[in-house]
Each structure stands twice: as structure tokens, then as C-alpha cells.
Amino acid sequence: MADSIGYYLESVFSLKDKVILFTGAAGGIGAAVCKAYAKAGAKLAICDIDERGLASLEQEIRSDAPDAPADKVMAFRLDLTDIVSIEACVNSVVDVYGRVDVLFNCAGINKREGILDVEESTYDRIMQINLKGLYFISQEVAKHMRKAGHGNIINMASHNSVGMLGGCSVYGATKSAVTALTRSMAVEWAKFGIRANAIAPGHILTPLTAVTWEHPTRGDYLRDRIAMRRPGQPEEIIGTALLLASDASSYMSGMMIHIDGGCLAGGAPWDFDTKYS
Ligand SMILES: NC(=O)c1ccc[n+]([C@@H]2O[C@H](COP(=O)([O-])OP(=O)(O)OC[C@H]3O[C@@H](n4cnc5c(N)ncnc54)[C@H](O)[C@@H]3O)[C@@H](O)[C@H]2O)c1
Numbered sequence: 001m002a003d004s005i006g007y008y009l010e011s012v013f014s015l016k017d018k019v020i021l022f023t024g025a026a027g028g029i030g031a032a033v034c035k036a037y038a039k040a041g042a043k044l045a046i047c048d049i050d051e052r053g054l055a056s057l058e059q060e061i062r063s064d065a066p067d068a069p070a071d072k073v074m075a076f077r078l079d080l081t082d083i084v085s086i087e088a089c090v091n092s093v094v095d096v097y098g099r100v101d102v103l104f105n106c107a108g109i110n111k112r113e114g115i116l117d118v119e120e121s122t123y124d125r126i127m128q129i130n131l132k133g134l135y136f137i138s139q140e141v142a143k144h145m146r147k148a149g150h151g152n153i154i155n156m157a158s159h160n161s162v163g164m165l166g167g168c169s170v171y172g173a174t175k176s177a178v179t180a181l182t183r184s185m186a187v188e189w190a191k192f193g194i195r196a197n198a199i200a201p202g203h204i205l206t207p208l209t210a211v212t213w214e215h216p217t218r219g220d221y222l223r224d225r226i227a228m229r230r231p232g233q234p235e236e237i238i239g240t241a242l243l244l245a246s247d248a249s250s251y252m253s254g255m256m257i258h259i260d261g262g263c264l265a266g267g268a269p270w271d272f273d274t275k276y277s
Pocket residue numbers: 023024025026027028029030047048049050053078079080081105106107108109129156157158159160200201202203204205206207208209
């Protein structure tokens with residue numbers, strides 16, 4: 001019985017031998033999703049600017065699958081602020097694997113400050129990594145996907161794609177743009193067999209957001225705005241990431257899925273008098 005459930009789930013959600021190029025792999029959400037993708041059968045090209053983080057993720061995935069061939073997981077340095085690095089990374093991945101079936105654009109940065117304080121260098125850096133880099137690595141990978149006649153792109157959007165927090169003006173602008181860009185990719189590239197969707201996490205506890213959750217007042221502010229009254233864990237992104245990378249979502253394109261503990265739904269209510277028996 002357990003086996004038949006396993007076989008059925010595998011037939012729907014398996015990533016067996018899918019080649020996944022994953023940016024921001026060494027980050028909080030990236031590492032959690034990469035480990036899950038490896039367990040679901042994918043071949044992973046893990047890419048990041050953080051080479052130490054990549055090395056430890058690669059080792060962790062390998063120690064889970066000691067008999068797997070060398071191309072089960074391979075690390076590639078990627079600096080999304082540099083077009084030359086983007087092209088080199090994509091070319092290296094295609095040289096090793098011969099193709100990219102799924103591109104997961106997960107890398108992203110933020111710096112929290114008011115609009116009046118944002119300097120041009122900060123603006124440029126967030127734009128370069130979150131939007132321009134994502135744009136051009138997608139373009140580069142899509143050239144190969146087009147030749148192959150199929151492809152699948154997953155972009156990391158954010159709660160800030162639709163609902164803003166103060167101090168996130170540049171970040172929010174990039175994430176709103178990522179949502180729009182996801183639709184453009186879906187519309188323009190469907191004829192090449194490429195689909196594109198986005199994931200919009202709410203408030204997930206990772207190195208990117210720890211500073212907010214640990215803040216004396218901002219952690220409580222967030223809890224009040226989340227129906228479940230807690231941060232999400234990176235592992236809670238895995239289910240949606242599996243859905244979007246697998247053929248289970250073969251008719252989905254141009255969509256954004258929110259994973260936010262009921263934040264957009266309205267947040268946590270104030271106390272009220274209703275008695276439940
Ligand atoms: N954590 C959250 O609550 C949350 C909410 C919404 C959206 N997101 C998005 O999810 C994604 C992952 O976030 P996270 O919380 O895991 O963050 P994280 O900081 O843990 O990971 C981000 C990764 O991007 C990499 N990176 C940074 N600059 C790079 C560059 N120039 N080139 C290549 N890689 C680079 C970092 O090295 C890091 O490994 C981001 O796009 C983020 O905006 C996160």
C-alpha cells in the first residue's frame with residue numbers, strides 16, 4: 001500500500017533526471033528547496049555568489065546520496081551583477097548537463113531603509129541582483145530551452161510584490177517587476193514550450209529576514225499581520241516548489257502562488273467575544 005502511494009506520487013511529482021539550474025542556492029530558502037529537489041530525483045546545478053555556502057550544500061546533498069553520479073549536484077559560481085558571470089555560469093551548466101529543464105531564480109537581496117535615505121549605489125545593487133540579473137539569466141537560459149523545445153522557469157517574487165512593508169521600496173519594486181516579468185515570459189515563450197510561474201513567500205525566517213523577526217517591535221508587528229501568527233520556515237516552500245518544477249503543473253503558466261500563513265487574507269484578528277462550545 002505504502003509503495004503504491006509512493007509510485008503514484010512519484011508519477012505525478014517526480015523530478016527524476018530533470019536538470020535544474022538554481023540561483024541563490026546557498027540561501028535559506030534556496031538550500032531547503034535544493035535538498036528537496038535532490039531527494040525528488042533532480043540533477044542540480046547549484047549557483048550562488050557564496051562559494052562556501054555552495055560547497056557545504058553540495059556536500060550535504062552528496063552525503064544524503066553517496067552512490068549518486070557526479071552530476072547529481074554540482075556547484076557553479078554566479079554573480080548576478082555581472083553579465084559575463086551570468087553567461088559563463090549558464091554555459092558551464094549546459095556544457096556539463098547538456099540542457100536546463102528548470103531555471104529557479106531564487107537569489108535576492110534587500111536593504112531596509114526609507115525612500116528618502118536610499119542611495120543610488122543601494123538602488124542599483126538591489127535592482128541588479130533582484131531584477132536585471134534575473135532578467136538576463138532567464139534570457140540566457142531560455143535560448144537553450146527554446147532550442148530544446150521545452151523549459152520551465154520559477155521566479156522568486158514576494159509578499160512585497162503586492163503588499164508593501166515600509167523600508168522596502170527598492171526591493172518591493174523589483175519584486176513587483178518580477179511578477180510582471182513572469183507574465184511576460186509566460187506570454188512570449190509559451191510557443192517555445194516554456195512556462196513560467198512565481199512563488200511569493202510571505203514572511204519566512206531566513207538570514208534575509210532574521211533581523212526583522214529579532215527586532216524588539218517588528219517581530220510582533222509581523223505576527224499581528226499573519227493569521228497563523230508565526231514566521232514561515234524555508235521547508236514550507238518545498239511543496240509549492242515541487243508542484244511548479246514537476247509536470248504536475250504542466251498547464252500552469254504566468255501565475256504567482258502566495259505562501260504566507262494567511263497574511264494577505266487579512267492577518268490576525270483582534271480578540272472578539274464569540275464563544276465556541
Ligand atoms: N525570507 C523571506 O521571508 C522571503 C520573503 C519573500 C521573498 N523572499 C525571496 O526569496 C529568495 C530567497 O530568500 P532567502 O530568505 O532565502 O534569502 P537569503 O539571503 O538566505 O538567500 C539569498 C541568496 O542569494 C545569493 N546572492 C546574493 N547576491 C548574489 C549575487 N550577486 N549573485 C548570485 N547570488 C547572490 C546569496 O548569496 C544567498 O545565498 C529571495 O529572492 C527573496 O527576496 C524571501
